[in-house]
Structure formats: structure tokens, C-alpha cells
Amino acid sequence: PVATQQLNPCELKGSASCNTARQENSGARVVVSRSYADFTPQATFDIKKCEVHRLEEGPAGKAELTREQGLQYYRTMQTIRRMELRADQLYKQKIIRGFCHLYDGQEACAVGIESAINPSDHLITAYRSHGYTYTRGVSVKEILAELTGRKGGVAKGKGGSMHMYAPHFYGGNGIVGAQIPLGAGIALACQYQGNNQVCVTLYGDGAANQGQLFESFNMAALWKLPCIFICENNRYGMGTSVERASASTDYYMRGDFIPGIRVDGMDVLCVREATKFAADHCRAGKGPIVMELQTYRYHGHSMSDPGVSYRTREEIQEVRSKSDPISLLKERMLSSNMASAEEFKVIDVEIRKEVEEAAQFATSDPEPPLEELCNHIFYNEAPIEVRGTNPWSKLKSVS
Amino acid sequence: MAALRCFLRSGKGAVSVLLRRELHATAPASAQVMVRDALNQAMDEELERDERVFLLGEEVAQYDGAYKVSRGLWKKYGDKRIIDTPITEVMCDSVLAPPPQAGLRPICEFMTFNFSMQAIDQVINSAAKTYYMSAGLQPVPIVFRGPNGASAGVAAQHSQCFAAWYGHCPGLKVISPWSAEDCKGLLKSAIRDDNPVVFLENELMYGVPFEMSEEAQSKDFTIPIGKAKIERPGSHITLVSHSRFVGHCLDAAAVLAKEGIECEVINLRTIRPLDVECIEGSVMKTNHLVTVEGGWPQFGVGAEICARIMEGPAFNYLDAPAVRVTGVDIPMPYAKILEDNSIPQIKDIIFSVKKTLNV
Numbered sequence: 060p061v062a063t064q065q066l067n068p069c070e071l072k073g074s075a076s077c078n079t080a081r082q083e084n085s086g087a088r089v090v091v092s093r094s095y096a097d098f099t100p101q102a103t104f105d106i107k108k109c110e111v112h113r114l115e116e117g118p119a120g121k122a123e124l125t126r127e128q129g130l131q132y133y134r135t136m137q138t139i140r141r142m143e144l145r146a147d148q149l150y151k152q153k154i155i156r157g158f159c160h161l162y163d164g165q166e167a168c169a170v171g172i173e174s175a176i177n178p179s180d181h182l183i184t185a186y187r188s189h190g191y192t193y194t195r196g197v198s199v200k201e202i203l204a205e206l207t208g209r210k211g212g213v214a215k216g217k218g219g220s221m222h223m224y225a226p227h228f229y230g231g232n233g234i235v236g237a238q239i240p241l242g243a244g245i246a247l248a249c250q251y252q253g254n255n256q257v258c259v260t261l262y263g264d265g266a267a268n269q270g271q272l273f274e275s276f277n278m279a280a281l282w283k284l285p286c287i288f289i290c291e292n293n294r295y296g297m298g299t300s301v302e303r304a305s306a307s308t309d310y311y312m313r314g315d316f317i318p319g320i321r322v323d324g325m326d327v328l329c330v331r332e333a334t335k336f337a338a339d340h341c342r343a344g345k346g347p348i349v350m351e352l353q354t355y356r357y358h359g360h361s362m363s364d365p366g367v368s369y370r371t372r373e374e375i376q377e378v379r380s381k382s383d384p385i386s387l388l389k390e391r392m393l394s395s396n397m398a399s400a401e402e403f404k405v406i407d408v409e410i411r412k413e414v415e416e417a418a419q420f421a422t423s424d425p426e427p428p429l430e431e432l433c434n435h436i437f438y439n440e441a442p443i444e445v446r447g448t449n450p451w452s453k454l455k456s457v458s
Numbered sequence: 459m460a461a462l463r464c465f466l467r468s469g470k471g472a473v474s475v476l477l478r479r480e481l482h483a484t485a486p487a488s489a490q491v492m493v494r495d496a497l498n499q500a501m502d503e504e505l506e507r508d509e510r511v512f513l514l515g516e517e518v519a520q521y522d523g524a525y526k527v528s529r530g531l532w533k534k535y536g537d538k539r540i541i542d543t544p545i546t547e548v549m550c551d552s553v554l555a556p557p558p559q560a561g562l563r564p565i566c567e568f569m570t571f572n573f574s575m576q577a578i579d580q581v582i583n584s585a586a587k588t589y590y591m592s593a594g595l596q597p598v599p600i601v602f603r604g605p606n607g608a609s610a611g612v613a614a615q616h617s618q619c620f621a622a623w624y625g626h627c628p629g630l631k632v633i634s635p636w637s638a639e640d641c642k643g644l645l646k647s648a649i650r651d652d653n654p655v656v657f658l659e660n661e662l663m664y665g666v667p668f669e670m671s672e673e674a675q676s677k678d679f680t681i682p683i684g685k686a687k688i689e690r691p692g693s694h695i696t697l698v699s700h701s702r703f704v705g706h707c708l709d710a711a712a713v714l715a716k717e718g719i720e721c722e723v724i725n726l727r728t729i730r731p732l733d734v735e736c737i738e739g740s741v742m743k744t745n746h747l748v749t750v751e752g753g754w755p756q757f758g759v760g761a762e763i764c765a766r767i768m769e770g771p772a773f774n775y776l777d778a779p780a781v782r783v784t785g786v787d788i789p790m791p792y793a794k795i796l797e798d799n800s801i802p803q804i805k806d807i808i809f810s811v812k813k814t815l816n817v
Contacts, residue, residue: 205792216792216796217792217796268544296544299521427795429799431796432799432800448803449806449809450810451813
């Protein structure tokens, strides 16, 4: 029998203190000997109702969560968090160079989306891509090694932070907005092949004003492409707040003739339910749909931006303490007795170990060999000669 | 050798500039000015001089510029003259093309020229060609500026050099400065020019200090567009370059001088119109030519220079084929060892000089 508990997730300020009280009352020290049968296997949570545009109704206001799912979402989000923070350290040590746009704060988006789609679906995003690279199946080791530019990186060290790829994951794209028409194109391919797959096409509030987004909206709607356009609105396009950049900040409505949903991007369950809803919409042949995930990044735009010249430290701290996606999930699970604090600690320790081992690899793996400098210009071609820096330098390129 | 190279590079051109200055008459009361500050001064002075001039781009106002080139300008001139835009390159361009026709003189900043590809149609078809298509009715006094070419570790989509792409098009003037003096004098000329000018800066040069003479620091200091500068006279071989690689050429020349090879180093300053006369004059003196650029070899700046030399009087003075030193013909890789080997290094210049001179 499944026991369900109704919880109001809006009282987050209260639940943390409630949680502590509960633990003290139930004698937390004894937890070690509790068996897993003591935990609630599944619970239903209230989630924030999504505002909708051109839709009769949006996703349901409730989400079911099993213990296994909860622990898995926690683990994935925490891994992304720790991986990004480790990347921050490596960047400050100058072991990572160039551009590095970190995702901490936005984990619920990547994890919520992935939990609602299939591995055979497709996903493309912009340069804040390490989280998605992970959820789409690349290991922390290969991601960090790519950031440090080693041969064990997912792109053999040739791509760097913004250019990591995996099956059904098309990067990692450096030019703002350019990934959007690509995503519509992938959706076109899905339609062409009749494979019932969808393409999740991500962009930010900054890119939301790019002309190519609207061209993509038009084509996707006209041809009813199975494309889920998702705007990760973290309130700032580099140093420019949404109010200073957009005539309309209702990003879920910017698709005009395309239906849209506005989603609480800090709640992994809200993101999951909305993405499921969106995917069903596309798979039913109804055409594209727009989702706006309201989220937040703790770091600045990139590692060269301290992130406090255009927003206050108080604002960042407030989001961290009241809306952190990982804490939200953890508190939900603890207060509905779906897991214990010790379990989470064990997971944290495992993740720290995994990330540390990955960082070790990323710093000790050798750089790619010079012989591979010119490879991968063309696909499926006989080897070609490539001009080096001077006419006597003739290099070899293999497909 | 490596230590010398390091010293020269870390001296950030200042030492080489000082050495040069001692060869010619030294101007009094010179100061060390960083490239970004020279650009800032140029814009500040032109904004003050002419009300019709304004700056528009991403993060140029409140953020003080993505690379801090426009630092302080918004505080001084306000919202009307220094405008933050959304991330919409095409619109920036198309918003800016008519105002020149309405009498204004915009400066459009691209965060890097890689993003200008989003708007390149407007730069070419709306800016470059309009005066011609209108048979003289509609001039377009506009400046497009921003960093161009490779930086450090920014990978394939952010490292391309656009000198050849823009240099290809009639109707545009294309400038690629190297030193602080170049930047200040040429940006002022660009802003005062009544035609569309593409001003290709370099991110790695922004923080490099150069000595600027008192004359160069004055408010009326301009450098004519379309005139190259001989940074270092020499008699054995001509090295022609633009932007950051002028510094590499000077470093290579210093090393080669120890072996008795005197290189004449020409800083192109302007890509279009190309100062062919300066190059020809030099080649007719030295009989050898090596061009150096960061961009890809095919259809590049070096290719154009070689073609022009062949078509002109200097060809008969060449004792060896002209040679191009360029970036490797691949997208820019990320890993440091690969990136370092994808752009011309000083040793590549030295090698090419020696092969050309057959020594």
C-alpha cells in the first residue's frame, strides 16, 4: 500500500525548522539501525501551478515522487553542483582556461528535463552546458578532462567548455541563439523519420531577443515540428537584467502563436511535470511548445564576471537560502520521511569522491598529441594534407 | 634564446617600442598607455568633439564594456550617447545603418567579431554598398569595432580572424591596429571618416602598454587610414603583418639581428585600402618578403599581398618567392598545446625568414 502525504512546498521557510524539530523528537541517533522499509516509498507533492499561454490547461499541480527517483534526482543535481564548483577551483588555479560558464543554481532544470524525456530524445543548449552534458550521459571525468584540455576529454581536448557532445546531445554552442534553429532542425529530422522523438531546444533570457528564435518559432509552428523550446530565464543576460533587455519578459508567451508554460525552474518536480506535459504535446503531433523555466545562477555570467556589479550579494544569498533546488528536494524528502539525513550524507561523500577522482584525472591526463592537431576536418574522407603555419609545414588530417 | 623571447614578450612591446624610439628622435613627455585606454581615450575625445557620435553595443554602458574598453563613458555621457543593447547583433546593425543617413555617426561594438557574422549581411549589404547603390545620395559614416582573431583558450567559434572576410568587400574600410598609438589615432580617424569602417581590435592586446608620445596623447592626434608604418627599418628582408603579430615580427627581428639578419618590419595598420606602395618600396629594397598573420591561409591578407606584389613593379626585385606565415588551416582547437601550435609562433617567422634567405 502506498502512503501519501500532502505537503505544501510553499512553506519552505518553515520546513527546515520543522525538519530539525522532527529529528530531535524522533531520536535521530537511532536512525542507523532503521531499515529502508521504514521510509515512505512514494509521496505526492503540490507543485506550483504553471501559468499558461494558449492552453486550456497546463501540467497538473501535483507530482508523484518515489524514493528511488528522489534519491536519483538528488544525486544527479548534487553531482552537477559539485562538478561545477570543482571547475571553479580549477579555473582559479588556471588549469582550466578560456571561457567557463557555470551552472550552479540551475540544476533542477537539467535534471527535471532529463527525467521527463527518453535517452532517444534529443537536446541542444548554449554555452552553459556542463550540466546537460552530464545528464545526457557524459561522465564527470570526461567533462572535467575536456575543461582542462586533455586527451581524455569528451571532445579529446579540442572543444573545451562550450563544445562537448554526446549521442543525441548537440552541445554546447558558443554563439548566442545559434543553437535554436539547429534544435528546430533536429525536430524536423524527427518528424521526417517518424520516430516519435522530440527535440529539447534550450536558450536563455538573453538569447530570447534573437531574431533567429522567431524564425525558428515560425517554422516549427508552421510545420508542427516536435520541438520543445525552453527558455532558462536566470534573470540576467551576462550583465543585463531582463527588464533592460526585453520589451516583454513573459518569455513563455513570446512564441505568440505557440502555446507556452511558465515553470518554477528551482523545483525539479515542477520542471519534470512541465517537460512531460510538453513532450506529450509534441508527440501527439500538436506542434511546438514553449517553456520558460524561472531559475537563477549563483556564479556570474562566466568565470571572468564576479556577478555582483549588476545584482546584489543579498539577492544571491536570498535565492540560495530560500530556493536552492537541491535543498528544496532534500527537505521535501526528509519531511515526508522518504529518506534520512544520513543517506544524503553518504551520497554527498560518494559524489565528492567521484568528483575528486575526476579532477585528479583531469589534471594528470596528458594533453592531446600534436599529431592529432589537424584531424576531424572532414568526415569519411581519405587523409588530406593541411597547411601549417608556413608553406614548408605540411600536416596530415585524418577523418 | 627562449629567455630572450620571454623577456621580449613579457616586456609587452614596451621595450621594443623604446628601442625603436632610440633609433629615431624621441618625443618628450611620453607616457605608458595600455591599448584599451588608448581606445577609450579615442572614443571619449570623439564623443566630446561631435554630438552626433554615439556608442551602441552589448554591455558597453553599465557593465563598462565586456573588455572594459568603454569604461567610464556611460558615467560621463549617459544613456543617450552610450547605449546597452539586448543580444541582437542584426538589429544593432540595422538600427545603426539608417542613422548615418539621418546625420548621426554611430559606433557599433561587437563583443567579438565572431558575433558579427550574425549581422554580416547588414555590414556588407546595408553599410558597405549603400553609397554606391545610391550613386552618392546616402553615405554611411559608421564604425564597427570589437576584438578580432584568436584569444586564449576560447576555442573554435570564438577565435576566427575576419580581416580577409571584411577586407574582401569594396565600400568598407578595414583597419587592424597594433599599438596604443595605432588604436587611438586610427579609431579617431575611423570615427571622423564618412564611410563604414570595420575596426579590428585584439583582445590579447587590450592590456598591453605602449609608449605614447605627447603628440599622440593630444586630442587632435589622428593617423591616416590606408597608410602602413615601418616599425623597424632593415635591409635583408621585409616582414609585413597586422595586429598582434606585428609584435611577434619585432621579436623575431630582434632574434635574427643577433645573427646579422636585419628585418624591415611593416605594420599594415589598414587592411583595406592596403598600402601596397609601402610594401613595394620595402621589397624593392630588401628583395625578400614574408607576410605574417593570424588568420587562415586561403584567400587571406598574405595571399592578397603576394598577388599584388606579383602584379606590380616589386616582383622583378624579388630574389625568392614571397612566403606567407599564417594560422594553421583548421578550426581553432581548445587544448593549450594544440592552440599554441595553431597560430604563428616567433620560431615560425624565424624559420620562414631563414628559408626565404636560404641561410
